[in-house]
Amino acid sequence: MTVLEFDAVTKIYSVRGAGQMKALDDVSFRLESGRTIGLVGQSGSGKSTIAKILTQLETPTSGEVRLDGQPIPRRGKGLRAYRQQLRMVFQDPFASLNPYHSIRYHIARPLRLDNVVPRDQVDDEVRRLLERVRLDSNAIIDRRPHELSGGQRQRVAIARALASRPKILVADEPVSMLDVSIRVGVLNLLADLQREEGLGVLYITHDLATARHFSDEIMVLNQGRVIEHGPADEVILRPQNPYTQELRAASPDPDNHFAPATGTFGGAL
Amino acid sequence: MTAVEPQLPAPDLVAVQDGTTATTAVKGHSRIPWRFLGGRALFYLFTLWAAITINFFLPRMMKGDAVTQYLARNRNVSPEAADALRSLLGLDTDKSLLQQYIDYWALLLQGDLGVSLLHGLRPVTEVISQALPWTIGLVGFATLVAFAIGTIGGAIVGWRRGSRLDALVPITTFLSTIPYFWLGLLAIAVFSVNLGWFPIGKAYGVGMSPEWSFEFVGQVIHHGFLPATTIIIASLGGWMLGMRNMMLTVLDEDYVMVAQAKGMPNSRVLWGYAARNAVLPQIQSFALSIGFIVGGTIVMEMVFSYPGVGKLLLDATNAKDYALMQGVFLVITLSVLLANLLADVAYAFLDPRTRQTEA
Amino acid sequence: MTAVNDRTAQGASQRTTSAPATATVRTSATPGGGSAHKRPTFWSKLGSAFAMFRNGKSIAGLSILGFFVLVAIFADVLAPYSPTQVNHTARFQPPSAAHWLGTTHIGEDVLSQVIFGTRGVIVVGFLAAIIATIIAIVVGVISGYVRGWRSEGLSALTNVFLVIPGLPLIIIVAAMFEDPPLWVIAAVLGLIGWAWGARVLRAQTMSLRNRDFIQAARANGEPLRRIITVEMLPNLMALIAASFVGTVTAAIIGLTTLSYIGVIPVTTYNWGTILNWASAQGAFRQNQWWWFMPPGLCIAAIGVALSLINFGIDEYVNPRLRSAGERARAMKKKGMNVNDTVTVVRPATTTQENS
Numbered sequence A: 001m002t003v004l005e006f007d008a009v010t011k012i013y014s015v016r017g018a019g020q021m022k023a024l025d026d027v028s029f030r031l032e033s034g035r036t037i038g039l040v041g042q043s044g045s046g047k048s049t050i051a052k053i054l055t056q057l058e059t060p061t062s063g064e065v066r067l068d069g070q071p072i073p074r075r076g077k078g079l080r081a082y083r084q085q086l087r088m089v090f091q092d093p094f095a096s097l098n099p100y101h102s103i104r105y106h107i108a109r110p111l112r113l114d115n116v117v118p119r120d121q122v123d124d125e126v127r128r129l130l131e132r133v134r135l136d137s138n139a140i141i142d143r144r145p146h147e148l149s150g151g152q153r154q155r156v157a158i159a160r161a162l163a164s165r166p167k168i169l170v171a172d173e174p175v176s177m178l179d180v181s182i183r184v185g186v187l188n189l190l191a192d193l194q195r196e197e198g199l200g201v202l203y204i205t206h207d208l209a210t211a212r213h214f215s216d217e218i219m220v221l222n223q224g225r226v227i228e229h230g231p232a233d234e235v236i237l238r239p240q241n242p243y244t245q246e247l248r249a250a251s252p253d254p255d256n257h258f259a260p261a262t263g264t265f266g267g268a269l
Numbered sequence B: 001m002t003a004v005e006p007q008l009p010a011p012d013l014v015a016v017q018d019g020t021t022a023t024t025a026v027k028g029h030s031r032i033p034w035r036f037l038g039g040r041a042l043f044y045l046f047t048l049w050a051a052i053t054i055n056f057f058l059p060r061m062m063k064g065d066a067v068t069q070y071l072a073r074n075r076n077v078s079p080e081a082a083d084a085l086r087s088l089l090g091l092d093t094d095k096s097l098l099q100q101y102i103d104y105w106a107l108l109l110q111g112d113l114g115v116s117l118l119h120g121l122r123p124v125t126e127v128i129s130q131a132l133p134w135t136i137g138l139v140g141f142a143t144l145v146a147f148a149i150g151t152i153g154g155a156i157v158g159w160r161r162g163s164r165l166d167a168l169v170p171i172t173t174f175l176s177t178i179p180y181f182w183l184g185l186l187a188i189a190v191f192s193v194n195l196g197w198f199p200i201g202k203a204y205g206v207g208m209s210p211e212w213s214f215e216f217v218g219q220v221i222h223h224g225f226l227p228a229t230t231i232i233i234a235s236l237g238g239w240m241l242g243m244r245n246m247m248l249t250v251l252d253e254d255y256v257m258v259a260q261a262k263g264m265p266n267s268r269v270l271w272g273y274a275a276r277n278a279v280l281p282q283i284q285s286f287a288l289s290i291g292f293i294v295g296g297t298i299v300m301e302m303v304f305s306y307p308g309v310g311k312l313l314l315d316a317t318n319a320k321d322y323a324l325m326q327g328v329f330l331v332i333t334l335s336v337l338l339a340n341l342l343a344d345v346a347y348a349f350l351d352p353r354t355r356q357t358e359a
Numbered sequence C: 001m002t003a004v005n006d007r008t009a010q011g012a013s014q015r016t017t018s019a020p021a022t023a024t025v026r027t028s029a030t031p032g033g034g035s036a037h038k039r040p041t042f043w044s045k046l047g048s049a050f051a052m053f054r055n056g057k058s059i060a061g062l063s064i065l066g067f068f069v070l071v072a073i074f075a076d077v078l079a080p081y082s083p084t085q086v087n088h089t090a091r092f093q094p095p096s097a098a099h100w101l102g103t104t105h106i107g108e109d110v111l112s113q114v115i116f117g118t119r120g121v122i123v124v125g126f127l128a129a130i131i132a133t134i135i136a137i138v139v140g141v142i143s144g145y146v147r148g149w150r151s152e153g154l155s156a157l158t159n160v161f162l163v164i165p166g167l168p169l170i171i172i173v174a175a176m177f178e179d180p181p182l183w184v185i186a187a188v189l190g191l192i193g194w195a196w197g198a199r200v201l202r203a204q205t206m207s208l209r210n211r212d213f214i215q216a217a218r219a220n221g222e223p224l225r226r227i228i229t230v231e232m233l234p235n236l237m238a239l240i241a242a243s244f245v246g247t248v249t250a251a252i253i254g255l256t257t258l259s260y261i262g263v264i265p266v267t268t269y270n271w272g273t274i275l276n277w278a279s280a281q282g283a284f285r286q287n288q289w290w291w292f293m294p295p296g297l298c299i300a301a302i303g304v305a306l307s308l309i310n311f312g313i314d315e316y317v318n319p320r321l322r323s324a325g326e327r328a329r330a331m332k333k334k335g336m337n338v339n340d341t342v343t344v345v346r347p348a349t350t351t352q353e354n355s
Helices: A047-054 A076-085 A103-113 A119-132 A150-162 A180-197 A208-214 A232-237 A242-250 B021-027 B034-061 B064-073 B079-089 B097-109 B124-159 B164-177 B180-194 B214-251 B254-261 B266-304 B309-319 B322-350 B352-356 C002-017 C042-049 C056-073 C110-145 C149-163 C166-175 C182-193 C195-209 C212-219 C224-261 C271-280 C289-317 C319-333
Strands: A003-015 A019-032 A036-041 A062-067 A086-089 A168-172 A200-205 A217-222 A225-231
Touching (some): A019 A047, A019 A200, A019 A225, A036 A047, A047 A200, A076 A086, A086 A150, A086 C212, A103 A119, A103 A150, A119 A150, A168 A180, A200 A208, A208 A232, A217 A232, A217 A242, B034 B097, B034 B322, B034 C166, B124 B164, B124 B214, B124 B309, B164 B214, B164 C289, B180 B214, B180 B266, B180 C224, B266 B309, B266 C149, B266 C166, B266 C224, B309 B322, B322 C149, B322 C166, C056 C289, C110 C149, C110 C182, C110 C195, C110 C224, C149 C195, C166 C182, C166 C224, C195 C224, C212 C224, C271 C289
Parallel strands (some): A036 A200, A036 A217, A086 A168
């Protein structure tokens, strides 16, 4: 079992001319493979900062991130090994793929970079990964991203993330830019993959409903601080913190057509 | 469930201490963006230093004999002037490089650019200051007119996209790819030689001297018409194309659609909303193109024998009057930097975003 | 616990009942699926790489440019006389059968001079543009990708070269050489002209750098040189092409201007030096149009060709420019003005549509 530990991490950005900005304040959590943590919060609450720190695009100001008990190395082979274990699916399916490269290239590249399979098996592995995300590999393998729909692109992004056989998957709002009608399909795909591969998934979202549907635990983030953390159903059905209660009240209730959404968020989150 | 008020100011990077950016902008009524302008002024000072240093090294990279011969040919130079010339032209190799550099700066700060051997040993600064007003007048006038016509024209062409006005764009672009000097020569050939409408060159008639009289001013306008018009026609295309492209991009924006949907008259949408936003990059490119404009003017002055700094530079080059050459280069650079700074000031006042970053 | 089991059951049932709406149907009857089986050939890849050149304007521009390049290459064969061949019996001749473009003040054939002049123009133009574009790519992309003082420093360097007036500087530098060979002229022109492209490339690189696919590449551990060369550069190609074309134009105009002024000595023929001689011999005053029109027209023609290529690239990069005029014309045909915000609505014809 792989364990990712986020230990009392604080991240402070200095903004030129405007002082400092605390993006994360003493955030801690523990993600084990096979489980999903839903990370919920408004825009600007620090969710993406956590994702950036996990993928080494940013470094914490204080606190530590550990994988299997080892702090994340800053460079060299250790960093490379860490990167292989933790992959990210980005929010924007239109921007996360390079418009100039074919789908084949997008998926083969991490295979080659990390030497996941021997050279001659790369092509087969690419097709296998595409089939796993339920895409017709023959039809799309030589296409460019702009020839695919949003849902297809996001599936390619998932396949790319799975290429290096990671143990932890960070999904940063993977469906918020997709049509509502296809969100469930992609989320179910993620759930199936998680189960089959035994992944630990950090599912970052602002959507409480899908967070509950998809996660074992939910963590609510507000202005960089974790204000509530518990089993999914507990946090949604019996929220303790007033902010969480507000969030829940702001979500539209499909069973309750005529009750207006209350709270200062109005009807939209 | 009671509505509990969560304490959440919108966490905006810029607004950490002061609240939202909206409140900051409202607070200050036309705040002068010191930081923005200060940064630009600092940059221009740095560029000026770079230009002066380039000027310092240029003659020192040449073969020294040319300069020595030049000085040797002109024996009537006074000793102080000769010293200044040696320092300016890199002949004082008896001193260390650092000392040369310091002496060079000392000369410049005293306003001593040497004497011009081409112009009877008069101080370079005096020679330049006689020629400078002509250049500024000609190029300033022509550029402003071209900018105005091009920007307004480009706005109209962009607004009326799909109409026959679109044909203006390739026409003016064609005109702008023709080299200035050829256009000028053609203009002379057609309008001066053949039609005799305009004089062939110079700023005013032979035998006249500058004075504030109607006749003189009339002559200036008469002589200056061809050069100015040539510059305007040649540079119109660039302004028009840039403005038209910006207009097309701006007209696709939602705020234009909102303005129209609100029932605003088309002219107000065009000028008050669309053009006002599309013109901002134009001002930036205006600042950047000042260097190119200067280049074109130099050639224009040669073609029309217009007594500005451009012709001064060319005559100096042909006569190998190095002190004058360097002096003109420095003055041109200084003017370009000043013009850039003015354009930045104009831009700062027109674009409210520069004021926002002051928070 | 129970929540997890519920989810599994739901997931399983949903998997069998609803296929994701956008998944491609996995039969071989997929339309277009047949052609997707074979990998793209080298030629089709090349074709798509040059897609920016495939519209009418670019093709027109490239043809004209190609014509001049051919003339430059085959000048020896095409020119009827040597450009320096003097013929004192046929001076200042207007165009005739023997001399299609007439003769100069010492009987040289103008047509041959123009043909041979093409060489200097093409060589210097392209060489200067290559030098300038390479410098622009290196400085622009690096200063756009790195952060902090290195980026600001390179940007300040670029701006210095941008602001300092180029022509006076070149005049002074050129005056210091006795008889510069062509490549020196090209190098100086290139060194003066790289700043504009560098600035544009820096801005675009900075915006690209924050795009997700670059972040993904970084997160996947791609080495820096591969990120710049393989991930970023293809996305910058259109800008680089446009900058290159623009620099060729500027270099050609710079060369001809400097030759006309006389700062560049008259050892090689280019269109500018022809105009220098023509002007010095008073051709403009004596209406010897055959002498001074062709070189100027050639400069203009090459300038137009390069502008057309740039227009083509512009429209490829910014489709709004291309379609804006077409959209407006299409609407005009239907009787609507593109600037109106009210569109004609179909009148209600069925009983279902009530007020």
